[in-house]
Amino acid sequence: MNSANPDQPRIVIASRESRLAMWQAEHIRGRLLELYPQLEVDILGMTTRGDQILDRPLSEIGGKGLFIKELEVAMQSGRADLAVHSMKDLPMELPEGFVLAAVSERANPCDAFVSNHYVALDDLPAGAVIGTSSLRREATLRARYPQLAIKGLRGNLDTRLRKLDAGEYDAIILAAAGLVRLGLADRIKSVLAPEQSLPAPGQGVLGIEVPSGRADLIALVEPLNDLATAHCVRAERAFSRALGGSCQLPLAAYAVLESGQLRLRGFVATADGRRSVAGERRGVPDEAESVGYRLAQTLRADGADVILRELAAGQ
Structure with missing residues (x-):
């Protein structure tokens, strides 16, 4: 030391x-x-x-x-x-x-909807501007809310909130954990459940x-x-690694322990959100990395390879 x-x-x-x-x-x-x-x-x-x-x-x-x-x-x-x-x-x-x-130990892993005028994503009118720095979130938003205008959002958490408050965006998507950690939970209008927006590997x-x-x-x-969190993170990161995961790839992975089993959900998508391949896999926590790898192989067989090749060609 x-x-x-x-x-x-x-x-x-x-x-x-x-x-x-x-x-x-x-x-x-x-x-x-x-x-x-x-x-x-x-x-x-x-x-x-x-x-x-x-x-x-x-x-x-x-x-x-x-x-x-x-x-x-x-x-x-x-x-x-x-x-x-x-x-x-x-x-x-x-x-x-x-x-x-x-x-x-994992804090809230979910994405948070933050806005000064709207309570939830479903409340945003067509053409509303929503900000995110994440290709994962962008792909999810474009797939489910094609009527919205997605705009890039960089900077630290305080900078992003300032841009929202200055009127550059109608809403932004941030990690709930970061807002809670800084005492800004009151800025969260709604939390997006994993079924709405599957988290990034290691989020929270x-x-x-x-x-x-x-x-x-x-x-x-x-x-x-934290051993339980470590099992989940290992599965998520193994899944991402097996698909060449990076911030250039719209990819999500989220694992939980349920009744002694590890349940991993994941997806990979095109940047425009028009095509995605999703799935889930269960296994024992001690074999977390194997669970992640097997889910990646399943998604590849289901068409993720085509998406990955297209994404690589476009970079």
Whole structure:
């Protein structure tokens, strides 16, 4: 651990500087201090390329990995020991030298409908402008509400809300968990059930990334790992990985534990939402990755391969 004084252990958490990212880092800091009162825990706030480039969709500029590269460099250089991420922003393949050491208990995994004038998606009139940064959400909206105008929405959570309040959008779709974490639950007009908008892999979950060679850190954060959530996230991420999942792909995956079984639902779609292939698979939690892989293979056999080829050709 980063420590000039071996009698006073100290670790540094790398985090993006957005208000939500800092909340997440502070939350993990608090959990660590509960477990280890003698520990000194500092937070290194950083601005990433993903935070700087706001005039283009993420799918055009390199994906969600842009939000974590600088944090990984800080860990590699010894300026930080671990990084806290929103799991839905963590690429499906971590770079060599890093591991996902723990995931938090899942908060609300659902999408939230936010508007100053309307209560629900069904209330929006034809031509209403709705904002999202997610190809997954865009495909879902275009499939179910073709009469709406979908407009890209970048920036941190506060920036997105400001754009809504400035009248640039009639409504926006955000992750419910982020709004609740920042005390903004009153901005949620309605929550979209998974049947309305299937969540992204890892949505509502925090992940702790550490250098793979740091057995001391892996052991330190192990008590923060929520086993039930970890099973679900492994299935979701295995499904996404098997389909080449990235933010360039309209893909959803959501797993729950029901009566001792893991139930995974997933879909892949064209960006315009006109075609999609969906399915579900059940299995035992200890074989979560196999459940995800098998569902991906089922969807490929049902036509997802055609969609994936078209999406790849269009990039």
